[in-house]
Amino acid sequence: MKIIVCIKQVPDTTNVKMNPETNTLIRDGVVSIINPFDAYAIEEGVRLREKYRGEVIAISMGPPQVEESLRDALSLGVDNAYLLTDIAFAGADTLATGYTLAAGIKKLGGADIIILGRQAMDGDTGQVGPSVGENLGIPHITNVKKIEQIDKDGTIIVERLLEGGYLRLKTKLPVLLTVVKEINEPRLPTIKAKMLARKKEIVSWDSNNLDIETDRIGLSGSPTQVIKIFTPPKTTKGKFYQGNVKTSVASFLKDIQNAGIQFIKKESKIKNGTN
């Protein structure tokens, strides 16, 4: 079985701050990590390889420093790693990214299963997976929480998270899956695996190595443009209650009632919507 895992290197989001004067992101000193959701994709890919044999490949698009994240993927059990890196890829939105990653996957000869994390922690879009699927002309299933079985004839059954429960879905390989954190518990790399990963070659491809239309990659291939970034406004401070618990709770409840908030004795209204 041939498995390709697409990963993204992201800044550790809890540290990202804005410079209020220039309105730009402060990236100094921000650590880069593998997108946490992609760790589940890597783990699932490696588990499939362990179960069904074959090869698991990691691929990423980004600046040369992404090699570090691909090396981390190798230390987690991935067999080979490929980096699509070119200044021409820079500034890609999800459409251009999906197109470029698909071109890389085509050059690798495609795969039986392509796995991505359900979304990246920086962009939070979750759009690249379906976009890669469309560019490859294969079906996709998002938010997979379990791969139940894969038969010899290429039939695959998965459990896919949905609001209020999950769907059991059946399709034929090849398929693209995006996975959620419930799917597994990623392993930690051993020291030995880390050492071996250091010695492995990571293949880099630029735009000339791929069969692509140059106006569909990077900034020029991106229909969307970010025109403004800003820090979300904070709401005004609320009323504080402290000191004696009994009296502060009492005065809080009084305020709530005076404000006409239906907080007490109301039957919970459960809407019939499907979300």
Added chain:
Amino acid sequence: MEPIKIIIDKCVGCGLCVKACPYNAIQMINKKAVIDLEKCTLCGACIEACKFDAIVIYKRSFKGQEVTSYTGICLYAEHRNRKLASVVLEIIGAARKLKEDLNAKISAILLGNGMNPLAEELALYGVDEVWMIDSPEIGEFAEDVQAEIVAEILMEKKPEIFLGGGTIIGRSILPRVAAKLLTGLTADCTELTIDSKNKLLRQTRPAFGGNIMATILCENHRPQMATVRHKVMDEAKKLKSDHKSKILKFNHIKIPKTKIEVLGFVKEKDITVNLVDADFIVSGGRGLQDPKNLVLIEELAKTINGAVGASRAAVDAGWISYSHQIGLTGKTVKPIVYVACGISGAIQHLAGMKSSDIIIAINNDSNASIFDFSQYCIIGDLFEVVPELIKQLKELTGSKK
């Protein structure tokens, strides 16, 4: 999807396209135009010649998309069990505001089986036209098929804006549609407005875990597509008059066969109240210190007939299942009242609940960032405050009986 197509219903058999085609690729068969795809180069000469808009080219080049012929706001009417998803009403609410600035009509794509009641409901909330295929052949979760059909309808009708829900289904179908149409798509928008100068759709969304907001435009490609974050925008209210919408059927579109078979839907067991739709939510976080203290949260929730939520810290500690997690990597909620107990208010948690109508926070740290977003801030030990709150609430309800 065929790259070019004759819309049979519209073709009158006039033959203008046959004359216009420089490649001899069109023939008249039974008074309808038929295109030989082997000969066709997609030059578009026939489209200009046709006076009845009966020919559509689906394949498009990335560059050189003309944008001026696109008008109107269209939305994807997601539904389950023959009920509209609640996010659809939120999208209609947003669309009605956009309509004021664009002076355009609102249409909705409705695909499924037994859809007439839903079409009527869409009308009541202000949808002007329903673009519908009502057929048992369209599976509720056949996202591959739906994406294909949506793309075809959009190519034919050319709305300038296309919106879908930021739901699991919406965020699966729309990226696929955008990739088919080679246009831009902005995920999970929390604000949509029309730029007063250039009339473009300004799409604002959180990124970096809610640390920053970004405003995005899609200038040269159509439609401008966005998914709308659930539970952020206000639902449309029913129109006072009996608003009727025009129903357009797209029966000329061939429904492809899905590659994904649904074996079944398994409901979550441990949720008595659907968290996302609950009007009252009581959430616990790291401040609970121990899983056995969860009963406090549950009891308070029970007292106010609410649902139980949790921060990621409580879920990661294994105190409560992931289905209760509220926040960036969990659920987004917008209840009438949200009570946060022992939750510090990490930006990731705030992303999932800060548009609640009323936020009440109970925390022993007066500097906890949850207080920056709360209207009512009770500083104190939750192990004292919560039992006291339950006691006084019970007294209040008791005295009223």
